[in-house]
Amino acid sequence: VNVDGTPFRTIWLAGDGETVEIIDQTRLPHRFVTVRLETLEDAAHAIRAMLVRGAPLIGATAAYGVAMAMRDDPSDEALAAARASLAATRPTAVNLRWALDDMAAHLAKLSPGARAEAAYARAAAICDEDVAICRAIGEHGLGLIRAAFEAGGRSRPVEVMTHCNAGWLATVDWGTATAPIYMAHDEGIPVHVWVDETRPRNQGAFLTAWELGGHGVPHTVIVDNAGGHLMQHGRVDLMITGTDRTTATGDVANKIGTYLKALAACDNGVPFYVALPGPTIDWTIADGVRDIPIEERDPVEVTDISGRAPDGTVTTVRLTPHGSAAANFAFDVTPARLVTGLITERGLCAASAEGLLSLWPERRGRAAGAG
Amino acid sequence: VNVDGTPFRTIWLAGDGETVEIIDQTRLPHRFVTVRLETLEDAAHAIRAMLVRGAPLIGATAAYGVAMAMRDDPSDEALAAARASLAATRPTAVNLRWALDDMAAHLAKLSPGARAEAAYARAAAICDEDVAICRAIGEHGLGLIRAAFEAGGRSRPVEVMTHCNAGWLATVDWGTATAPIYMAHDEGIPVHVWVDETRPRNQGAFLTAWELGGHGVPHTVIVDNAGGHLMQHGRVDLMITGTDRTTATGDVANKIGTYLKALAACDNGVPFYVALPGPTIDWTIADGVRDIPIEERDPVEVTDISGRAPDGTVTTVRLTPHGSAAANFAFDVTPARLVTGLITERGLCAASAEGLLSLWPERRGRAAGAG
Numbered sequence: 001v002n003v004d005g006t007p008f009r010t011i012w013l014a015g016d017g018e019t020v021e022i023i024d025q026t027r028l029p030h031r032f033v034t035v036r037l038e039t040l041e042d043a044a045h046a047i048r049a050m051l052v053r054g055a056p057l058i059g060a061t062a063a064y065g066v067a068m069a070m071r072d073d074p075s076d077e078a079l080a081a082a083r084a085s086l087a088a089t090r091p092t093a094v095n096l097r098w099a100l101d102d103m104a105a106h107l108a109k110l111s112p113g114a115r116a117e118a119a120y121a122r123a124a125a126i127c128d129e130d131v132a133i134c135r136a137i138g139e140h141g142l143g144l145i146r147a148a149f150e151a152g153g154r155s156r157p158v159e160v161m162t163h164c165n166a167g168w169l170a171t172v173d174w175g176t177a178t179a180p181i182y183m184a185h186d187e188g189i190p191v192h193v194w195v196d197e198t199r200p201r202n203q204g205a206f207l208t209a210w211e212l213g214g215h216g217v218p219h220t221v222i223v224d225n226a227g228g229h230l231m232q233h234g235r236v237d238l239m240i241t242g243t244d245r246t247t248a249t250g251d252v253a254n255k256i257g258t259y260l261k262a263l264a265a266c267d268n269g270v271p272f273y274v275a276l277p278g279p280t281i282d283w284t285i286a287d288g289v290r291d292i293p294i295e296e297r298d299p300v301e302v303t304d305i306s307g308r309a310p311d312g313t314v315t316t317v318r319l320t321p322h323g324s325a326a327a328n329f330a331f332d333v334t335p336a337r338l339v340t341g342l343i344t345e346r347g348l349c350a351a352s353a354e355g356l357l358s359l360w361p362e363r364r365g366r367a368a369g370a371g
Numbered sequence: 372v373n374v375d376g377t378p379f380r381t382i383w384l385a386g387d388g389e390t391v392e393i394i395d396q397t398r399l400p401h402r403f404v405t406v407r408l409e410t411l412e413d414a415a416h417a418i419r420a421m422l423v424r425g426a427p428l429i430g431a432t433a434a435y436g437v438a439m440a441m442r443d444d445p446s447d448e449a450l451a452a453a454r455a456s457l458a459a460t461r462p463t464a465v466n467l468r469w470a471l472d473d474m475a476a477h478l479a480k481l482s483p484g485a486r487a488e489a490a491y492a493r494a495a496a497i498c499d500e501d502v503a504i505c506r507a508i509g510e511h512g513l514g515l516i517r518a519a520f521e522a523g524g525r526s527r528p529v530e531v532m533t534h535c536n537a538g539w540l541a542t543v544d545w546g547t548a549t550a551p552i553y554m555a556h557d558e559g560i561p562v563h564v565w566v567d568e569t570r571p572r573n574q575g576a577f578l579t580a581w582e583l584g585g586h587g588v589p590h591t592v593i594v595d596n597a598g599g600h601l602m603q604h605g606r607v608d609l610m611i612t613g614t615d616r617t618t619a620t621g622d623v624a625n626k627i628g629t630y631l632k633a634l635a636a637c638d639n640g641v642p643f644y645v646a647l648p649g650p651t652i653d654w655t656i657a658d659g660v661r662d663i664p665i666e667e668r669d670p671v672e673v674t675d676i677s678g679r680a681p682d683g684t685v686t687t688v689r690l691t692p693h694g695s696a697a698a699n700f701a702f703d704v705t706p707a708r709l710v711t712g713l714i715t716e717r718g719l720c721a722a723s724a725e726g727l728l729s730l731w732p733e734r735r736g737r738a739a740g741a742g
Contacts, residue, residue: 209695213694219696221691221696225569260599260631260635263631
């Protein structure tokens, strides 16, 4: 995806072949700053301090962290220490643990002298695999946008709404929910995106708006409250969001507020799609509302907000009165009955056990709950 | 309603019997500042610059503006000029025009020498009538909260959710949606309020949280995205909002985002009530989504936000990236089918033509559309 005309991934090997570069996402949208990670500790800090975020990108950064550790010391002890220090950065990130397990499985069987080169190669492969997954999601979702364009008589832009940032900034490239949008845009299908601000952390206003703008995709930021009104008045052709976790039955846990948009889509006959890579499916869970624990985060994310002050500095201001409590629920669960379909790297399917099993037939015969 | 133990209205005659005092609501929630209005021009400025807001309070302020004008010059010309200058402050405010018409009707028939005293008396009566309406709404709504307390076995606080500010700050006292809450609290029924932040103008986080806190009502501020999750998990007993305009069939126009909460309430069996004074019923309209025009406001309310900086100053910061457009829809319409009931000064009724006519029988026989 482009940033003002120049193609970027969110993480890439620097010219020296040893260090990696990332975009410091904590500075977006007000500053575009790239940062060079030179050591394991740099990589751990980038994950911990959320310079990188999004499950796939966290996994990729951790993989390069292991590679840099192996470059400095390829011993078993160093490998174990790198794993431990990276695993501690974001305790609940599933992809992080997956990437570390994958790297360790590849490296443990090699002699120390062969590990550094193999680690860099495997980290690059993890990045490329993520790009391939997102590209496949994009290709499968592109048909939905193309069909909406045809349905509108090819006479007006396709109106897509999205929530939070399931964009290329959360992955290595393309994103999940955004991949069909970028592909449609690149193919010349006119697309306009309604970008939910996504309080409290404003990933929509801060990140999705920035990345769509950088690639030249027309978009309009709205408050999270506005989506129902737009759908009531026929101004949304389809909604596409990402997901943090999908149950074996097609319930979808995603950023808080997704459920409200799914209700509005259902009430107004607007198709509601969820884009996801296979690894976010939790085959052990059948009832999302009952069984997916919802993280409660620091209320300061609700009471305070950061933005660019008139003097150009990024400043945090308090919104709520002194003495008022706040609560901060990070995710909600959208029941499968409200989801029109899932867009995966293996194709489209219904948000149901049968739909998912049609694309993951190797899971057939394993009851939900049996893993 | 109290501010930290001291009873306040939002507007009151000063000790001199001639000037009036108000709370400067633009300074809330970070500063509690009262302002003295000494002239017609002061009153017009207070309305125009939104030191006072909320339809009933705007009407009351305009009435006192006319009174102060009559004190200075009780001529027909001065009365006409006062009306014109106040009517221009907020062109779309229905109560403003109603209060000005009412004052003119009372004063025009009097000799100039009798007008000042009569104007102050009528302005005071307009305030008292608003308080009586809100008190009646509170008394009718109190039964719902009491019933929820009993249904919960009197063992836990009643959980009420509200959106925007339909509080005493928008009226002269009590508020509309908040009136039942204050009355329940004063009666010793434990109540806890989930306060929607209400982006973009944050009337929930700025005003509702402040006024509930000042009166000692337990409350928690949440982002607008969170309500569906709370309802899914049984953490809301009832929702009460206000309304800017209600159709003859019970459709409700209210602050943007109300419709999304009504959908979530319906999906989870949570009663959704709307509190309203009779004058907000528009007997001429039958289809709210089709026929109520929705104001689009300046996008800067979406792109920028104000709060208290660490040094204590109130600062405005930009949230969105340079170059990203924003749209700002002020209201949405909640169809009557999603509204459990209406709480009016005449009692509770169904959100339907029949329900409203049962309380306003004098409207029977006049078809919607015939005014």
